Amino acid sequence: xxxxxxxxxxxxxxxxxxxxxxxxxxxxxxxxxxxxxxxxxxxxxxxxxxxxxxxxxxxxxxxxxxxxxxxxxxxxxxxxxxxxxxxxxxxxxxxxxxxxxxxxxxxxxxx
Amino acid sequence: xxxxxxxxxxxxxxxxxxxxxxxxxxxxxxxxxxxxxxxxxxxxxxxxxxxxxxxxxxxxxxxxxxxxxxxxxxxxxxxxxxxxxxxxxxxxxxxxxxxxxxxxxxxxxxxxxxx
Numbered sequence: 553x554x555x556x557x558x559x560x561x562x563x564x565x566x567x568x569x570x571x572x573x574x575x576x577x578x579x580x581x582x583x584x585x586x587x588x589x590x591x592x593x594x595x596x597x598x599x600x601x602x603x604x605x606x607x608x609x610x611x612x613x614x615x616x617x618x619x620x621x622x623x624x625x626x627x628x629x630x631x632x633x634x635x636x637x638x639x640x641x642x643x644x645x646x647x648x649x650x651x652x653x654x655x656x657x658x659x660x661x662x663x
Numbered sequence: 664x665x666x667x668x669x670x671x672x673x674x675x676x677x678x679x680x681x682x683x684x685x686x687x688x689x690x691x692x693x694x695x696x697x698x699x700x701x702x703x704x705x706x707x708x709x710x711x712x713x714x715x716x717x718x719x720x721x722x723x724x725x726x727x728x729x730x731x732x733x734x735x736x737x738x739x740x741x742x743x744x745x746x747x748x749x750x751x752x753x754x755x756x757x758x759x760x761x762x763x764x765x766x767x768x769x770x771x772x773x774x775x776x777x778x
Binding site: 554558587592593594595596597638642650653654656658 | 696703704719756768
């Protein structure tokens with residue numbers, strides 16, 4: 553069982569549409585990150601959130617950390633073909649120093 | 664700054680052969696990680712080093728996998744003997760000591776195919 557579950561697992565949308573990816577856990581995290589990974593490359597850090605309820609915006613991407621710091625969401629407005637990739641959430645627990653990655657969401661934006 | 668360097672980018676071997684991967688982290692990053700990523704899934708931590716000491720290797724299949732980080736800089740990950748299920752991308756990442764809560768920097772990975 554994965555500590556961080558992402559949904560949906562796969563998402564295929566038309567260019568210009570909006571979408572939301574969810575990252576859920578029953579455990580509390582002291583911080584959470586979102587990464588995007590393109591084929592043949594390593595994941596690239598998009599954002600880090602550390603405060604419950606925190607909202608961060610990165611151009612067309614909006615990230616939210618749940619009030620209880622157990623979940624997070626990534627919302628993309630007006631998706632572009634360049635947004636295609638594997639989106640990963642990852643978090644670190646308050647105790648211990650291990651990073652946990654989510655199950656991943658594969659996004660395809662169709663022109 | 665230079666990123667995390669990994670080599671080789673691709674490797675194809677037969678089962679029961681051995682293979683080694685190399686990683687050079689970002690200069691000054693004390694913490695180094697090796698991850699295994701099956702296609703379409705999230706990375707799974709294999710081993711975490713702090714300088715040249717092992718912090719966590721609980722998910723490393725020690726009967727066939729080994730890793731070292733001599734002198735606290737470069738690291739190598741070895742598989743001997745390889746199995747078909749070892750086919751995956753092996754990612755190396757690094758972070759500043761005490762800063763992993765702010766995210767890692769990953770290398771491009773080594774794609775291993777075991778046939």
